[in-house]
Amino acid sequence: MSSNSQWVALHCYGAGEDKVLLNQNALLYGLQRDFSGPNSIDIDKDTQLQLWPGALTPAESGKYYDDLIASTPWRQDKIRLFGRHVAIPRLQAWYGDTHCHYSYSGLRLAPLPWTPQLLQLKARVEQLCQHRFNSVLLNLYRNGNDSNGWHSDDEPELGEQPVIASLSLGATRRFKLRHKYDKTVAGITINLNNGSLLVMSGHSQSHWQHCLPKTARPIEPRINLTFRNILHGPN
Ligand SMILES: O=C(O)CCC(=O)C(=O)O
């Protein structure tokens, strides 16, 4: 829908070189050169993004990446799209407390039991963003051809104004956001690097969509973990 020139980059370079460019609709506050703290932005009234570019150290990220690649029962599920069943362009796995069933696009995921590694990552994420989660969706993007199309995480079981914490391991990928209703609001692009944590809250799911586009660049795999809080299952 929008041309690339409409996208405004939110880049984080190495320590001391951080550069954040935002559209005129976004307010920037609390930008910190210390990458252990978050960069917080309001992308519209009552919608917040917080980004910790170094939530995990490179050594920690590498260890969790290797463990998760090898030990996760990755699956390529099929979803219903325009009346057809199509395989998702990535692999995924769903973990959580026993009652945490999650349904989207005609798919119903039963939770796998928490592993020690995932509980460690959950504790780290909860400590940083001061929010509790009971489930996590793991996505594995095997190469630049794997992607995640435009969507909002607005399923009823997540409740209104869910807080979603997205931890990235492996190759840097571009994450885009666009406003659902107001086409004059410029989109946002964030480079999600190894070990970064992005927290979306407020109206981020009710007023905005996000996606992870394909890239033609030859790139390594990336694992993304979105920690969520399921309020009630469908049954
Ligand atoms: O891979 C990402 O960064 C986004 C994942 C996502 O949006 C989702 O699983 O709902």
Ligand SMILES: [Fe+2]
């Ligand atoms: Fe999402």
